[in-house]
Amino acid sequence: MxxxxxxxxxxxxxxxxxxxxxxxxxxxxxxYLATTEFIDDEMRxxxxxxxxxxxxxxxxxxxxxxxxxxxxxxxGPVLVECIxxxxxxxxxxxxxxxxxxxxxxxxxxxxxxxxxVHNEVGLGIIPDNRxxxxxxxxxxKAAQLIAAHCERVFFCTAGLKLQMK
Amino acid sequence: MxxxxxxxxxxxxxxxxxxxxxxxxxxxxxxYLATTEFIDDEMRxxxxxxxxxxxxxxxxxxxxxxxxxxxxxxxGPVLVECIxxxxxxxxxxxxxxxxxxxxxxxxxxxxxxxxxVHNEVGLGIIPDNRxxxxxxxxxxKAAQLIAAHCERVFFCTAGLKLQMK
Amino acid sequence: MxxxxxxxxxxxxxxxxxxxxxxxxxxxxxxYLATTEFIDDEMRxxxxxxxxxxxxxxxxxxxxxxxxxxxxxxxGPVLVECIxxxxxxxxxxxxxxxxxxxxxxxxxxxxxxxxxVHNEVGLGIIPDNRxxxxxxxxxxKAAQLIAAHCERVFFCTAGLKLQMK
Numbered sequence: 099m100x101x102x103x104x105x106x107x108x109x110x111x112x113x114x115x116x117x118x119x120x121x122x123x124x125x126x127x128x129x130y131l132a133t134t135e136f137i138d139d140e141m142r143x144x145x146x147x148x149x150x151x152x153x154x155x156x157x158x159x160x161x162x163x164x165x166x167x168x169x170x171x172x173x174g175p176v177l178v179e180c181i182x183x184x185x186x187x188x189x190x191x192x193x194x195x196x197x198x199x200x201x202x203x204x205x206x207x208x209x210x211x212x213x214x215v216h217n218e219v220g221l222g223i224i225p226d227n228r229x230x231x232x233x234x235x236x237x238x239k240a241a242q243l244i245a246a247h248c249e250r251v252f253f254c255t256a257g258l259k260l261q262m263k
Numbered sequence: 264m265x266x267x268x269x270x271x272x273x274x275x276x277x278x279x280x281x282x283x284x285x286x287x288x289x290x291x292x293x294x295y296l297a298t299t300e301f302i303d304d305e306m307r308x309x310x311x312x313x314x315x316x317x318x319x320x321x322x323x324x325x326x327x328x329x330x331x332x333x334x335x336x337x338x339g340p341v342l343v344e345c346i347x348x349x350x351x352x353x354x355x356x357x358x359x360x361x362x363x364x365x366x367x368x369x370x371x372x373x374x375x376x377x378x379x380v381h382n383e384v385g386l387g388i389i390p391d392n393r394x395x396x397x398x399x400x401x402x403x404k405a406a407q408l409i410a411a412h413c414e415r416v417f418f419c420t421a422g423l424k425l426q427m428k
Numbered sequence: 429m430x431x432x433x434x435x436x437x438x439x440x441x442x443x444x445x446x447x448x449x450x451x452x453x454x455x456x457x458x459x460y461l462a463t464t465e466f467i468d469d470e471m472r473x474x475x476x477x478x479x480x481x482x483x484x485x486x487x488x489x490x491x492x493x494x495x496x497x498x499x500x501x502x503x504g505p506v507l508v509e510c511i512x513x514x515x516x517x518x519x520x521x522x523x524x525x526x527x528x529x530x531x532x533x534x535x536x537x538x539x540x541x542x543x544x545v546h547n548e549v550g551l552g553i554i555p556d557n558r559x560x561x562x563x564x565x566x567x568x569k570a571a572q573l574i575a576a577h578c579e580r581v582f583f584c585t586a587g588l589k590l591q592m593k
Binding site: 107 | 267269271381383384385386387388389393396399400402403404406407409410411416418425427428
């Protein structure tokens with residue numbers, strides 16, 4: 099069983115995904131795969147806010163880059179938080195778009211139960227910055243690839259989730 | 264009864280919210296709380312277009328900053344147009360994010376019937392301007408807070424509304 | 429029968445619209461009205477990717493500007509790909525917003541069966557570039573005008589479509 103939560107900044111997608119996997123896990127302690135790598139003060143505050151919510155409900159794994167390898171070691175269920183940061187890290191480390199999507203395809207073939215969080219960035223004005231445009235493209239392609247493998251997809255806004263699939 | 268209309272620029276959210284509150288009011292004349300403060304030519308055109316639509320159907324109150332105080336005087340039903348502008352005004356006047364969200368929480372505790380309009384800004388590329396990023400964060404937090412207190416939440420696009428709650 | 433597919437960059441809207449019109453056409457070969465005018469390398473790659481998908485399933489017409497005239501010659505069913513590019517071309521050629529919306533209104537009055545693809549750009553932070561702001565406004569107005577004439581409207585994200593109407 100694979101599930102995608104997509105939505106904008108502060109749409110509540112992370113909180114909704116956490117509540118969802120905890121409910122699905124039915125008492126088992128789920129894994130939490132944190133993909134954040136580059137941490138400034140602003141990011142640290144976001145992470146701290148996320149961690150306060152998680153408390154002892156999850157087993158946390160931190161892996162910013164080698165997502166497939168980390169998930170291969172993980173029996174699941176696992177919350178991947180988040181795909182957008184992982185895409186960003188992969189680009190930073192010089193991985194090609196084709197390479198990223200290939201790894202993502204392999205991730206989605208894994209048998210373990212998975213909830214993935216993704217940040218929707220393609221509904222604003224198309225950025226005049228070429229790198230940002232490439233990121234928007236990659237982000238949308240990744241979301242499509244993930245959603246195609248998921249049994250359920252939720253679009254989040256204002257702390258609410260809407261089932262798309 | 265509290266209702267949120269969220270959506271992008273020119274999504275039809277204001278028009279849909281106006282039609283909705285007029286239908287809910289069942290013949291009573293609703294209040295219209297306008298939060299716009301800073302007015303340039305472009306903004307003036309938008310306001311004029313909004314006012315032409317409102318005509319004599321509403322009792323208009325203009326209050327860009329003291330939203331709680333204004334709504335405490337208002338028996339309702341009231342259309343708050345819009346939360347996004349009020350957030351912007353509060354930030355301009357140096358109110359802290361915590362202070363803004365505290366006032367908003369108190370607003371949502373008021374007993375009067377309320378329809379709130381909010382501009383969704385978090386579904387595009389994350390801006391590289393720090394102030395814009397802080398605004399996007401605050402906007403999302405405000406939408407979540409409001410939606411949690413609302414019986415109904417609508418997401419608007421292309422002049423259509425989709426019920427999220 | 430008129431149908432609108434709206435959604436962000438790489439939301440799958442073009443692919444979903446193509447599948448939809450092919451299914452609706454029931455064996456007849458639909459027209460494909462391509463509105464792209466300004467082509468750089470990046471755009472060429474996008475067009476090539478689109479064309480690969482289309483293969484021999486459509487009769488392609490290329491018309492970046494005179495949309496009404498082109499569609500008047502077209503018995504339909506026709507896929508208009510895409511409105512956003514046409515709006516952009518019209519603005520580039522100095523057509524006024526009123527003139528653009530007037531032509532669009534006439535397009536929507538045509539009797540032929542039509543599927544229109546539109547790029548939602550109004551759900552991000554409001555751009556500080558005045559031209560971009562005007563484009564966002566026009567894009568939203570165009571989407572509302574089109575949707576009002578459509579029997580069905582779909583909002584697309586992550587390769588999935590959600591029926592709004």
